[in-house]
Amino acid sequence: MNAFLTSGKIPVDNFSLQEIRKLHMKISALRLLALSIGYLVLGSLRVAAWTATDSASDPAYSGGWTNGSNGGSGFDGWQLDPTPPTNSYGHFIGSSINNGNGLDDGVTGGVASDGDIDSAGSAAWGIYANNGYVALGVRMFAGGNFLGAGQTFSADLDNGWIVDGAQVTLALLSISQSPMLQLFFIGGTNEYQYTDATGTYYTGIPFSDEGLNFAVTMTGPLAYTATLTLRNGTTTNWSGSVNQQLYGFGVQNNNAGGTVGGSAYDVFINNISVVPEPSTLALGALGLLALTVCRRAR
């Protein structure tokens, strides 16, 4: 059982997220060139073949955010846990301006009157968890896709208040839904942190109840660069590695409301996407093609 999907009533202290051709024939250089161009085209098509996008404003959520609901494109349906909602945990569609101080005032890292991370209709995906409970939402990329080199995953996260020791996490997941790269905030600390293949690090980005964007671009099979940006433009980036390829993501509210609860402690996510960078890859492939042709032509 992987750690990220673990939910239900779990003591915060015990909940750890540290767990995510061969052609023997004479062939002219010209034929090789034609073949190589073919591969280049096919390769570019394959790279550009999948993208993903969704937001809480999609009509798929007009009846609420429910287990299996599946708006937008490029993702499998949401896996929500636990369900159905109780006073201690649940998932809903709501406005991200209602957490934290409950005001879209720009205070603590935001912009006044920007709607925080809401999309059309003042909508975002919300998760509440109190009284020692953990609640989460997981979304895998459709078709068993994983993030390939040059592809960027992007999501907006908006946490509210977090009681001391409680935790809010946005994670990129392996095929078995183990967390491989986690961005998180622990109540009572001063900065967002992240954990990847090599350890846990502070980001230097302070708490905000007004939302942030987290963007992760693969630069190799297991290498990435990440950019974390608050709504007011405060930003940082880093490079790192993951132990396994990334097949989806999850957002988790680990008891942010503690024994208090209420909308101030809600966690929101919205505006999720995966986009390719085909131009960069095409240039790289063109370089490889040139190299191949030059070598074979001798």
Ligand SMILES: [Ca+2]
């Ligand atoms: Ca606020």
Ligand SMILES: [Ca+2]
């Ligand atoms: Ca705002």
Ligand SMILES: [Ca+2]
């Ligand atoms: Ca907010």
